[in-house]
Amino acid sequence: MRILAKSDIGKAREMNQDSFYVSSEEDEVKLFILADGMGGYKGGEIASSIAVNCTKNYIINNISKIKKEKEEFLNLINSAVEYANLIVHEKSKEDIELHDMGTTLDICLIYNNRVFIGHVGDSRVYRIRKNIIRKLTTDHSYVEKLVKEGTITKEEAYNHPKKNMLMKALGCNTLVEPDVMCKGFLKDDILLMCSDGLTNMIKDNEIYKILLENPEDPATALIKKANENGGYDNITTIIVDNV
Helix, strand or coil: CEEEEEEECCCCCCCCCEEEEECCCCCCCEEEEEEEEECCCCHHHHHHHHHHHHHHHHHHHHHHHCCCCHHHHHHHHHHHHHHHHHHHHHHHCCCHHHCCCEECEEEEEEECCEEEEEEECCCEEEEEECCEEEECCCCCEHHHHHHHHCCCCHHHHHCCCCCCCECCCECCCCCCCCEEEEEECCCCCEEEEECHHHHCCCCHHHHHHHHHHCCCCHHHHHHHHHHHCCCCCCEEEEEEECC
8 A cells, every 4th residue: 555645835825724634554554644634824724623633533533443344434433523523513612713714524443354434524535446436425516516416517516616615514613413324345446535725726637637647746736736726725635546
């Protein structure tokens, strides 16, 4: 398993409000977490950092207590998201400058050729298998809702003025309902986790092309292209190559 992770401030923001965690190749628990924070001066940075650390600690502290079965893994991830949400929400009430803070959150836990995913917001998880890139998560965004309703096309969504409006985020309410799912993760599959600083600058087919053309360091190549296309937001990529 090859793991590549990189985060960049982009070309327009004053600070990087993305946070991430990646297991090392030696770790028994293969865990990958990405959060894209939002809200006021330092609020997003604090929200994303808390979310990543709380999620990581909850899963690592509790994984030994569960049976290694699908539903148990999904329940573990769901509980980790709920716990992180509560901590971020409580922190937001402590300081008036943090009242509007929140964050996206994506979790990938790999075990026995399967990946267990938790998802809130509009950061994304993709899987590349046999020359096909597939988005595994669904954005919790206003434009995604419009696409589902058939009001706008996917192409129109890409340039919609309200494309960054979230319908669901971590820490904004006392309770949150994450999407949790289990997908296969076979030999030669590639997982890509990324913040919207990447996907707002590069379309899916172009992401796949860059991954293909830069096998040595695809994370750097993706960030470079996103910055060349404008770099309007922080950009984070985590790539897990199941070699």
